[in-house]
Amino acid sequence: MDLTITDVRLTPILVADPPLLxxxxxxxxxxxxxxxxxxTADGITGVGETYGDTKYLELARPFAEKLKGRQVADLNGLFAIADEVSVDSSRVRNQVDVGGLRGVQTADKLRLSVVSGFEVACLDALGKALGLPVHTLLGGKVRDAVEYSAYLFYKWADHPEGVACEKDDWGAALDPAGVVEQARLFKERYGFTSFKLKGGVFPPDEEIAAVRALAEAFPGHPLRLDPNGAWSVETSLKVAEELGDVLEYxxxxxxxxxxxxxxxxxxxxxxxxxxxVTTFAEIKEAFTRDAVQVVLSDHHYWGGLRNTxxxxxxxxTFGVGVSMHSNTxxxxxxxxxxxVAATVPxxxxxxxxxxxxxxxxVLGARLTFEGGKVAVSDAPGLGVELDRDKLRFLHQRWLDDDGALRERDDAAAMRVAEPGWVTPAVPRW
Ligand SMILES: O=C([O-])C(=O)C[C@H](O)[C@@H](O)C(=O)[O-]
Ligand SMILES: [Mg+2]
Structure with missing residues (x-):
């Protein structure tokens, strides 16, 4: 078996996203x-996925060059190669990631976000070569299915008029009734039993009312509210006081x-x-001050599955809970x-x-949720198949774009509907 990496392919794509607020x-x-x-030299292909904005692409390209000739099993080596890739200082000067939605922006975090895509691809290739699922390479699963929560968003029915987009069938959700309706659809389509509402969109009283409506519609189900840091300490405490009896966190x-x-x-x-807490460096202060009780990992920016x-x-070790964050x-x-979630006790x-x-x-067959859970695949590697036609189609969209959509910018997207929009100062409420 020859596990030498002989080729690396990077394909930036643009994927449809609904108007989520x-x-x-x-x-x-x-x-x-x-x-x-x-x-690999034996013709085995492993696949990975990560953030695709230019700041990641400009690191992924030199990284990919350095990978050729190395062993697919040399996962620790990925971090050493990443350290050799220089990060333009303008990318990290006073910067936060996606306006702060994903925390700080450091050179190391940018590198780790790239490493993770390659780590997953290498694990997939290694698993396929050895006939073992990725969870086995990570030490073995401790559960057969992983539970996910419904990720509810306030949303418009459509993107602004005149904007090229794909239609979705979720409808609008701009008030408590709309949020409950969206939650019902999530439950009906995927069987989710816990619900997270992305907040920070409307004044806190409206969002409190939406969570109350969810609690009434789904009694006893775990609920979460996430305003992405939009509130003052005082407002946060008021919301905690009003929703304390129904919030999981x-x-x-x-x-x-x-x-x-x-x-x-x-x-x-x-x-x-x-x-x-989006980097190892931030853990010490946050844990010693008891600032957080649950850290939501994102294997992309934490540096992969083993870092997770x-x-x-x-x-x-610190008695702090762990779960997983998600972006598109x-x-x-x-x-x-x-x-990876299957391996975390x-x-x-x-x-x-x-x-x-x-x-x-980009997959031939989509992954499915049953009762809100994804079954842990025991097939070799990740257990997924890339569909080259779909990949080509989404890549062509990226090629055809004039650059406007190649960087995620939620404030710019908002300005299409509200020309005067600027990212609100924090705390917003
Ligand atoms: O839990 C979170 O904060 C997120 O998932 C951040 C995302 O960027 C979310 O706010 C989004 O996609 O709008
Ligand atoms: Mg969040």
Missing amino acids: NTQGVHQPYTPRLIVEVV LEDPALGTPAMAEVSAATGVPLATNMC QQLAAVCR HLGISLAAMTH NLHHACDSHYPWQSED
């Missing part, structure tokens, strides 16, 4: 992703570890984050998330996934 603005009609393929109510620590000290409602396991181990992603990433909260919002994919 968040505190920064609205999702673009198409969003960038990067599909990674590594090919409150996600990033206020921005930054000091504010989260203040909220945490004054409420019994657990706080989760994918904003103030390491994060889970650190969380376990396709089936390769859902498969990767499912494999201390995963006690349903993971987030945007996948139901993605009508397009």
Whole structure:
């Protein structure tokens, strides 16, 4: 068996995304992703997926060159290669990731976001070569299915008029009744039993009313609200007080570890984050100040599946919960998330996934949710098949784009509907 990497293919794509609202603005009609393929001397291809904005592509290209001739099993070597790729200082000067939705932007985090796509592709190829599923390569599954939560968003029925887009059949959700209706559809279509509402869009009282409506419609089901740091400490505490009896956790109510620590000290409602702890360097302060009770990992920017396991181990050590964050992603990433989640013993909260919002994919057969869960595949590698026609189609869309959609920018997408829109100052409420 020759596990030497002889070829690496990088395919940037644009995938359809519905008009989902968040505190920064609205999702673009198409969003960038990067599909990674590594090919071994024996002709085995492994696939991976990660963020696809230019700042990632410009690191992925030199990284891919350095990979050729190396062994697909040399996963630790990926981090050493990443350190050799230089990051333009303009990418990280006073920068936050996606306006802060994904926390800080550091050179290391950018590199890790690229490493993760390659790590998953290498694990897929290695698994296929050895006839073993990725979860076995990660030490073995401790569960046969991974639970996900319904990721509810306030949304418009359509993207603004005149904007090229794909239609979706979810309808609008702009008030409590709309949110409950969307939750019903999620339950009906996928069987989800826990619900997360993306908040920070409307004044807190409206979002409190929406969560109350969810609690009435789905009594006893775990609920979460995530305003992406849009609230002051005072507002966060008011929401915690009003929704404490129905929330599983409150996600990033206020921005930054000091504010989260203040909220945490004054409420019994657990706080989760994918904003103030998104790198290993941020763990010490947040954990010693008891600022968060649940860390939402994202294997893309934490540096892959094995780093996610390491994060889970650190969380376990400190008695902090762990679960998974999600951005717009396709089936390769859902498969990767499912494999690693299957190996984490201390995963006690349903993971987030945007996948139901993605009508397009690069896989031949989409992954499915049964009763809100994705079955853990025992097929070699990730257990997914790339569909080259679909990949070509989505890549062509990326090629045809004039560059406007190649960077995720929710505020710019909002300006199409509201020309004066600027990202609101924080705290917004
Ligand atoms: O849990 C989160 O904060 C996210 O998933 C961040 C995302 O960027 C979300 O806000 C979105 O897609 O609008
Ligand atoms: Mg969040």
